[in-house]
Amino acid sequence: MTDQGEGRRVDMETIVSLCKRRGFVFPSAEIYGGFANTYDYGPLGVELRRQIRASWWKAMVQERDDVVGIEAAIITNPRVYIASGHLEHFTDPLVDCRNCKARFRADDLPGATVDGAGASMKVALPPDLTCPSCGTRGSFTEARQFNLMFETNVGPLRDESSVAYLRPETAQGMFVNFENVLNSTRRKLPFGIAQNGKSFRNEITPGNFIFRMLEFEQMEMEYFCYPERGRELYEYWREERMRWYVERLGIRPERLRFREHPPEALSHYSSGTTDVEYEFPFGWGELEGIAYRTDFDLRRHSEVSGRQLSYFDEERKEHIVPHVVEPAAGVDRIMAVLLLDAYDEEQDERGETRVVLRFKPDLAPVQVAILPLSRNERLVPTAREVWTRLRPRFRTQYDDAQSIGRRYRRQDEIGTPLCVTVDFQTIEEDQAVTIRDRDSMEQVRVGLEELTDRLEERLSAL
Amino acid sequence: MTDQGEGRRVDMETIVSLCKRRGFVFPSAEIYGGFANTYDYGPLGVELRRQIRASWWKAMVQERDDVVGIEAAIITNPRVYIASGHLEHFTDPLVDCRNCKARFRADDLPGATVDGAGASMKVALPPDLTCPSCGTRGSFTEARQFNLMFETNVGPLRDESSVAYLRPETAQGMFVNFENVLNSTRRKLPFGIAQNGKSFRNEITPGNFIFRMLEFEQMEMEYFCYPERGRELYEYWREERMRWYVERLGIRPERLRFREHPPEALSHYSSGTTDVEYEFPFGWGELEGIAYRTDFDLRRHSEVSGRQLSYFDEERKEHIVPHVVEPAAGVDRIMAVLLLDAYDEEQDERGETRVVLRFKPDLAPVQVAILPLSRNERLVPTAREVWTRLRPRFRTQYDDAQSIGRRYRRQDEIGTPLCVTVDFQTIEEDQAVTIRDRDSMEQVRVGLEELTDRLEERLSAL
Numbered sequence: 001m002t003d004q005g006e007g008r009r010v011d012m013e014t015i016v017s018l019c020k021r022r023g024f025v026f027p028s029a030e031i032y033g034g035f036a037n038t039y040d041y042g043p044l045g046v047e048l049r050r051q052i053r054a055s056w057w058k059a060m061v062q063e064r065d066d067v068v069g070i071e072a073a074i075i076t077n078p079r080v081y082i083a084s085g086h087l088e089h090f091t092d093p094l095v096d097c098r099n100c101k102a103r104f105r106a107d108d109l110p111g112a113t114v115d116g117a118g119a120s121m122k123v124a125l126p127p128d129l130t131c132p133s134c135g136t137r138g139s140f141t142e143a144r145q146f147n148l149m150f151e152t153n154v155g156p157l158r159d160e161s162s163v164a165y166l167r168p169e170t171a172q173g174m175f176v177n178f179e180n181v182l183n184s185t186r187r188k189l190p191f192g193i194a195q196n197g198k199s200f201r202n203e204i205t206p207g208n209f210i211f212r213m214l215e216f217e218q219m220e221m222e223y224f225c226y227p228e229r230g231r232e233l234y235e236y237w238r239e240e241r242m243r244w245y246v247e248r249l250g251i252r253p254e255r256l257r258f259r260e261h262p263p264e265a266l267s268h269y270s271s272g273t274t275d276v277e278y279e280f281p282f283g284w285g286e287l288e289g290i291a292y293r294t295d296f297d298l299r300r301h302s303e304v305s306g307r308q309l310s311y312f313d314e315e316r317k318e319h320i321v322p323h324v325v326e327p328a329a330g331v332d333r334i335m336a337v338l339l340l341d342a343y344d345e346e347q348d349e350r351g352e353t354r355v356v357l358r359f360k361p362d363l364a365p366v367q368v369a370i371l372p373l374s375r376n377e378r379l380v381p382t383a384r385e386v387w388t389r390l391r392p393r394f395r396t397q398y399d400d401a402q403s404i405g406r407r408y409r410r411q412d413e414i415g416t417p418l419c420v421t422v423d424f425q426t427i428e429e430d431q432a433v434t435i436r437d438r439d440s441m442e443q444v445r446v447g448l449e450e451l452t453d454r455l456e457e458r459l460s461a462l
Numbered sequence: 463m464t465d466q467g468e469g470r471r472v473d474m475e476t477i478v479s480l481c482k483r484r485g486f487v488f489p490s491a492e493i494y495g496g497f498a499n500t501y502d503y504g505p506l507g508v509e510l511r512r513q514i515r516a517s518w519w520k521a522m523v524q525e526r527d528d529v530v531g532i533e534a535a536i537i538t539n540p541r542v543y544i545a546s547g548h549l550e551h552f553t554d555p556l557v558d559c560r561n562c563k564a565r566f567r568a569d570d571l572p573g574a575t576v577d578g579a580g581a582s583m584k585v586a587l588p589p590d591l592t593c594p595s596c597g598t599r600g601s602f603t604e605a606r607q608f609n610l611m612f613e614t615n616v617g618p619l620r621d622e623s624s625v626a627y628l629r630p631e632t633a634q635g636m637f638v639n640f641e642n643v644l645n646s647t648r649r650k651l652p653f654g655i656a657q658n659g660k661s662f663r664n665e666i667t668p669g670n671f672i673f674r675m676l677e678f679e680q681m682e683m684e685y686f687c688y689p690e691r692g693r694e695l696y697e698y699w700r701e702e703r704m705r706w707y708v709e710r711l712g713i714r715p716e717r718l719r720f721r722e723h724p725p726e727a728l729s730h731y732s733s734g735t736t737d738v739e740y741e742f743p744f745g746w747g748e749l750e751g752i753a754y755r756t757d758f759d760l761r762r763h764s765e766v767s768g769r770q771l772s773y774f775d776e777e778r779k780e781h782i783v784p785h786v787v788e789p790a791a792g793v794d795r796i797m798a799v800l801l802l803d804a805y806d807e808e809q810d811e812r813g814e815t816r817v818v819l820r821f822k823p824d825l826a827p828v829q830v831a832i833l834p835l836s837r838n839e840r841l842v843p844t845a846r847e848v849w850t851r852l853r854p855r856f857r858t859q860y861d862d863a864q865s866i867g868r869r870y871r872r873q874d875e876i877g878t879p880l881c882v883t884v885d886f887q888t889i890e891e892d893q894a895v896t897i898r899d900r901d902s903m904e905q906v907r908v909g910l911e912e913l914t915d916r917l918e919e920r921l922s923a924l
Contacts, residue, residue: 023646029539031767043530068505077491184485305493
C-alpha cells in the first residue's frame, strides 16, 4: 500500500477549488447560476467514481459466493412506498419564518428540543428564537412534517391516480424483487442482493459540497439470513465494511470510526444501526450505514401486496421470513473522502508547495501520464506511439504543454501514480523512457519493450 | 469471433419469458402488478448491462485520445430546457376519446395525416374514426401538444418557482459543462464529451418490452469540431458506430441497417440524423441515432445564459462556436438486441431442443460455470476450491443441482461460453477437469494448474 505519510488536514474550500480547476466536480449547470445542492462530475471525477463502483462491486458481488446484483427502476409503482413506510415516515419537521417566509429544518435550529424520531418527532423551539435569515424574533410557525420524496406524475393526467415517486433509496428494489431473484437463482440462505444506482431526497440541507445532495448515488446490499443469525451477521458486516474502507480504498484508519445509533434514534425499520464515520473538515460524518432491518420490509411488502414473501427451507420443511442486514454506502461521499484523505502538501527544496493526491494506484483517475520532454517534433511521435500502446491497458493522459516540472506538478495534483517521460536519449540512444514515481519522486529508466510489464508491476506493488 | 450459425428469428414473448425465468429482466415491482413500461433487471441482466457499458466506455473514451467523460445531474436548473428547446418542442400530439376518456398519440391512430414535426406537427384524424378502446365513432378531441418531460418540485413549496424536470436526454449535460470541461482539460478541437446515465420520458407508448420505457439508460457522446469538418465527421461517426455493433458486440450485420431521416422529419436541433436500426421481431427499430446537431445547442445556451460558449483557436486567433456530431445509444435497447440476436435453438440427437444464447464471450453474464459431476461429498470441496480460485478473474457461477446434462442446458440458455466439470477422475487420478464449449459442445481435459490460463485463452479466442 501507498505510504500515506502524515497526510494533511485540508479545508473543504481547497478541495472544492481543486475539484473545479482540475475537472473532478463542477457546480451543476453553472452557466445558469448552478442548482441547489447539485453537482456535475467532470472527466477526472467520473474516472474516480468508476473505480469506486468497480471496487465495491468486486468485493461485494463478484468475489463473493453469496451475493448477486440487480438494477431496479427509479420510478416504480407507488404502493412500494406505502409498504416501505416512506410515505408515512420519511419526513423532516419544517418551520417557516412568518416574516421572511424562509423555511428551516426545525431540529437544526439553535435551542431546538427534539423528542422522538422520524414522523413522530416533536420539535419545540425557544419562543423568542431569532430567524437566521431576517433576524426577526419569535416569528416561527409550528413545525410540520414534510415528506422527503420527490413527486411526479406518470402519463398525461395530473391527478392523485398518476402520482409516483423518485426512489429515496435503492433498497426497496431488492425487497420487491426478492421472490423473482429467489426463483431465478435458486439461492440458499444466507444470500445478498446488491444494487448501485441513483436515489433522490428533497431535503433542506446545509450542503457541505457533495456530502449531502438532492440526488446521490448509492451502493446498497440487502443480506437475507435466518432470523437467529441476524445479530451475528450484523456484527460481521460492520467489520467487513470497515475493512473495505481501510484495505481496498486505503483510507487512513485513524480518520474512521463506528458510531452506533442509540435505540431512540433508530429508523422505523431498524433494530440496530451502526454508521461508519469519517472525520470530515466539518466534523465526523456518516460514510456508510449498516442497518439490521430485521424482517420489517419483507413482512410489510407481504401485507400490502398480498403476496407471501418468504423462503422455503427444504430441510426444516417450513417457510421462513428472512431477516436482513443492510450495508448502504454512497458513491458521492466516498468520493469526497478519497479526495480529502488523499490530499497532501509538501515543501520542495526551493520552498515551493507540492500538492499531491495520494490515491491508491488502482483508484487513481489517471494511472499513467505520458510526457514528452518538450513539444519537439522528434519527441512527439515517439511519445504518442507510447501513449497509443499504453491506452488499452491503463487509464492514461498525454500532456506536452509547458515545462516538464510543471507537468509533474499537475499530475501530482490529480494523483497520477506514475509518469512516463520520453526524452532525446529515448530516440537517440537507448529506446528507453523514465518512470517517475508520484510519492517518492524517484525516477528509473526502463526499456520500451518492457514498459507495460514494469508499469503493471509498479502499479500493483504500490 | 463466435460462429453464430444461422441464428433463429425468435418472437419477443420467448425472450420475455426466458428473461424472467433466468433473471435477466423482471416486470418492475411485479408483486404490486408491475408499473407501466417499466422493468427491473435481475442478476444476469445486470451483468450483461455492465459489459455493454464497459465495452462502450472502452471504445468511446478509454481507447480514444480525443474523448473524456462526465456525469451530470438528472435534475438540474430548469433554464437548461428553455435553452435546449425541450420545454417548447419536446411534445407529442395527444387526443382524448370524449366517450371513454382514453388518451392516444394522435399520429399513431389509423388514418392520421401528419404535417410537420415536433411541436409544430399538425395531425388530422378521419372524422368518423373509431376509438380503439371503447369503439365509439368520431369521439376524438382535437390533438393538443403534451410535453414529454417529467416534472417535479424541488424544495417544500409547490409552485412555479420550484418546478424542475427529469432530464429527457443526457446530452444537455455535455453542453452546459462545455466550458468547465474545456478549462479543466485544455482540449483542442476536435474532442468529445461522453456520458452514460438514466433519462426519463413521459411517453404514451406501445411498450415492446424494454425497447421503449419511461426511464431508460443512455450512452451519448457530443463530438465538438470545426464547423467545416462537421459533415465529414458525421459520416465518420456513422461508420464508427456501426462497426462497434458488428465487431465489438458481435451483432449479425444482416440484421443491422442505416436509416437516414428525411429533412422534414428532423428534430429541431438537427441538420442530419441517421439511425442504426436492428430488425426486431416487431420490425426495424432504432438502436442508435447519430445526429449532426450543428452549433444549435452551444448557441442557444450562450443566448439564454449570457455566457459565450466558444472555443478560442490559438492559431487563427479567433473564437469559434464548434459544431457537434452526436452518437446516442441506449443500454436497454442494446440489451434487447443482444438477447434477440444471440438466441438460437438446436435439435439434439434425441430430438430435444437445446436453447443457446450465443453471446460473445466477453459480454456473457457468466463466463465460466463450475459444475461438480454430482453433489457427492468428495467432489464438492474440490469444485468449490476451483470456484474460489476462478472467481476473482472471471464472472462465474457454481451449480450442483440436478443432472449434469440439465445443468449444461441451463448454462447454454444463459449463454455461458465455458463449463468446468469436476468429476471423480479429477480427485482420484489426474487433478484435471473438463472444459466444455457452449457452441461446439466439445469437451477437453485440462490440468488444474493450467486451468486459469487455458480459460483465458479460450475466452479471448472465441
